[in-house]
Each structure stands twice: as structure tokens, then as C-alpha cells.
Amino acid sequence: xxxxxxxxxxxxxxxxxxxxxxxxxxxxxxxxxxxxxxxxxxxxxxxxxxxxxxxxxxxxxxxxxxxxxxxxxxxxxxxxxxxxxxxxxxxxxxxxxxxxxxxxxxxxxxxxxxxxxxxxxxxxxxxxxxxxxxxxxxxxxxxxxxxxxxxxxxxxxxxxxxxxxxxxxxxxxxxxxxxxxxxxxxxxxxxxxxxxxxxxxxxxxxxxxxxxxxxxxxxxxxxxxxxxxxxxxxxxxxxxxxxxxxxxxxxxxxxxxxxxxxxxxxxxxxxxxxxxxxxxxxxxxxxxxxxxxxxxxxxxxxxxxxxxxxxxxxxxxxxxxxxxx
Numbered sequence: 001x002x003x004x005x006x007x008x009x010x011x012x013x014x015x016x017x018x019x020x021x022x023x024x025x026x027x028x029x030x031x032x033x034x035x036x037x038x039x040x041x042x043x044x045x046x047x048x049x050x051x052x053x054x055x056x057x058x059x060x061x062x063x064x065x066x067x068x069x070x071x072x073x074x075x076x077x078x079x080x081x082x083x084x085x086x087x088x089x090x091x092x093x094x095x096x097x098x099x100x101x102x103x104x105x106x107x108x109x110x111x112x113x114x115x116x117x118x119x120x121x122x123x124x125x126x127x128x129x130x131x132x133x134x135x136x137x138x139x140x141x142x143x144x145x146x147x148x149x150x151x152x153x154x155x156x157x158x159x160x161x162x163x164x165x166x167x168x169x170x171x172x173x174x175x176x177x178x179x180x181x182x183x184x185x186x187x188x189x190x191x192x193x194x195x196x197x198x199x200x201x202x203x204x205x206x207x208x209x210x211x212x213x214x215x216x217x218x219x220x221x222x223x224x225x226x227x228x229x230x231x232x233x234x235x236x237x238x239x240x241x242x243x244x245x246x247x248x249x250x251x252x253x254x255x256x257x258x259x260x261x262x263x264x265x266x267x268x269x270x271x272x273x274x275x276x277x278x279x280x281x282x283x284x285x286x287x288x289x290x291x292x293x294x295x296x297x298x299x300x301x302x303x304x305x306x307x308x309x310x311x312x313x314x315x316x317x318x319x320x321x322x323x324x325x
Contacts, residue, residue: 007325009047010058010309013065016040017311018320020072025087030080033072040069057307060123064130064311067113067120071133074109078140081105086140088132088318091167095142106140113137121153126187128154128161129313135167148173158186162316185265187312190302192218193263193319210322211312213305215264215298217323222276222291266302 005011020036023029029036044066051058078086082101086092093099097106117134124130135150148171154164159179168175192212199205212218264272279292308325311318 005324006050006052007058007308009043009050010061010065011321011324013040013043013047013069014309014311014321016043017065017068017072020069021318021320024072024075024079027079029076033076037069037073037076040065044069057310060120061307061310063116063120063123065309067116067130067133068311070109070113070116071137074106074113074137074140077101077106077109086136088163088316089166091136091163091170092140094139094144094147094171096140098142110137110141114141117150124188124310124312126157127312128158128164129311129318131157132161132164132313135164139167139171144171147171158313160315161313183270185267185269185271187265188267189304189306189310189312190264190266191306191312193265193314194218194222194261194322195263196260209314209317209319211306211310211319212321212323213308213325214302214323215262215296215300217325218262219293219298221322221324262296264297264300267304 016036016039020029020033020040023033023036044062047058047062051062075086075092078084078092078096078101081103082096082105084093084096084100086096097110101107114134114137117130117137120130121134131150131154135147135154138144138147138150148168151164151168151171152173152175154161155168155175158164160181165175165178192215194208194210194212196208197205198208210218210221212221260276262274262276264274266272274296276291281289281292306312306321308323309321311320313319
């Protein structure tokens with residue numbers, strides 16, 4: 001697996017977790033998720049073995065991926081064994097483990113989720129993902145004060161995160177007033193974010209998100225996947241990380257399903273956004289020919305690029321790494 005690419009185990013773990021997240025978000029994968037998570041564990045073990053000594057970013061990514069895997073295992077048990085809600089939109093039930101898990105299957109899983117989240121909490125001090133997942137596990141375990149502290153940390157890192165706000169209200173710890181939307185990039189890394197909408201049925205459309213360490217990496221991915229064809233409705237829905245929520249309240253649904261956006265995030269700077277649909281030239285039959293990249297900074301290098309395999313939570317959505325570094 002690692003031949004020619006020392007990051008291969010991390011990238012594989014990231015990809016497997018993206019598949020798990022897709023299943024769990026749709027309350028599916030009862031049989032598939034345990035096997036996928038077992039493979040994630042093996043990939044993480046291999047990544048730990050091959051990691052270069054002193055590579056703090058790889059170690060941090062590994063800690064975050066392990067935390068996600070443990071949270072997904074707990075979420076799977078809550079959904080399918082205990083039959084309780086547990087998701088990234090509303091969180092879960094306070095004390096659900098004690099009230100509803102009569103068999104006790106989720107107890108060790110909750111302990112593991114809490115331990116791995118705390119171990120990863122400082123791995124990325126600006127992203128709300130890990131404190132949010134810590135809050136979920138503590139809520140399920142019945143530790144209200146610990147859950148409130150975790151959700152407050154998630155909200156400190158991202159004051160716009162809807163899930164953290166919703167869970168604080170549920171725990172009777174109403175957060176402060178939500179700030180006005182910001183166009184500034186948050187976090188400590190530079191990265192490209194690809195966001196696209198596509199129809200999954202005659203009446204429903206979905207949204208996909210992928211992260212890249214550079215614009216060049218995003219472009220290579222688009223070229224390889226013939227991405228503009230996917231935008232026109234031919235996407236394999238299991239190939240991408242997707243999210244059902246609309247991008248903006250009040251947005252025209254048909255237009256949202258057609259959008260393909262490339263965002264460039266530079267720490268502390270305004271987010272640059274490019275509509276790739278508007279830049280796509282088409283032939284006589286409507287087939288896509290090429291995207292005009294002329295004024296997009298494809299070759300730009302960032303001082304602190306997103307580490308390979310690192311997931312992020314952006315605008316209340318879990319985004320997975322899509323590069324091949």
C-alpha cells in the first residue's frame with residue numbers, strides 16, 4: 001500500500017471514513033460500516049508504523065482519523081443496535097447510553113470515542129470537528145457539563161456551526177447571538193475546496209465536497225474525473241462525499257443543483273470563489289470541452305498547505321481530502 005507514497009495509509013483511511021460517513025448520514029450501512037471501520041483501523045496502524053519520526057502533521061491527522069473512526073463506531077451502535085438518533089445535524093440524546101442501551105453495547109464504544117477525541121483535541125486547534133465529536137460522545141454518555149464545554153469549544157472555533165449551537169440549546173446552555181456571515185477563511189491551513197451539486201433523482205439533488213492541498217491538485221482531480229460531465233448529472237453518488245443540505249437558505253434549487261464552485265482558502269484572507277460551470281466551454285452537442293483556468297492561481301503555493309488526508313468541518317459540513325499526495 002505504501003509503495004511510492006508514504007501517505008497512502010492515511011489517504012486510504014480518509015477514503016474509507018468518507019464512505020462510512022455517507023452510509024451513516026443516510027442511516028444506512030448497518031452491515032457494511034463495521035468492516036469498513038476495521039479496515040480504517042488497519043490503515044491507521046500502518047500509517048503509524050511508516051510515519052517519519054517527528055512528522056507532527058501526519059501524527060495529528062492520524063489522531064483525528066482515529067477519533068472519527070471511534071465516533072462512527074459509536075454512532076453505528078446507537079443507530080442500529082440501540083435505535084436512537086445520532087448524527088451531525090442534531091447530535092444525540094443526553095444520557096442515551098444509560099436510558100436506552102439496555103444491553104450495554106455502546107459503553108466501551110463511548111469510552112473509546114471520548115478518549116480518542118481528547119487525544120486529538122489539540123491536533124488542529126482551529127477546526128471544530130473533534131470538539132463537536134467529543135461533545136456527541138459525552139452527550140450520549142450522560143456527561144452534560146463535559147458536553148457543554150466541548151460544544152462551546154467547537155463554537156469558539158467556528159461561531160457559525162449550526163450543530164454546536166443546536167446541541168448547546170438542547171443542553172439548556174444557549175449560545176450567544178450568531179454572528180453575521182463571514183467571507184474570510186478560517187483555520188490555519190491553505191487549501192482548495194471543490195463544491196458541486198448534482199441531481200440524484202427527478203426531484204432531489206445532492207452536494208459534494210472535496211479538499212485539496214493545492215489548486216493544481218484540485219485541477220488534476222477534475223481533469224482525471226472528467227468532472228464537468230459529473231456536474232451535468234452523471235455523477236456516481238457513491239464515489240463522492242455528499243451532503244443533502246442546501247448551500248444557502250433561499251437559494252434557487254435548480255440553480256444550486258447545477259453549481260460547481262472552486263474555493264481557495266488562505267489563512268486570514270477573504271475566500272476566493274470561482275464558478276467552474278461558467279468557465280466551461282461546450283461543444284455543439286453540449287459535451288464539455290475544457291475549463292478556462294487562465295485567471296485562477298493554479299500554481300500558487302501556500303506557506304501552510306492542508307496536510308494530506310486531513311478532513312475539515314466547513315460551514316457545518318464534514319469535508320474529506322480528495323488529493324493523492
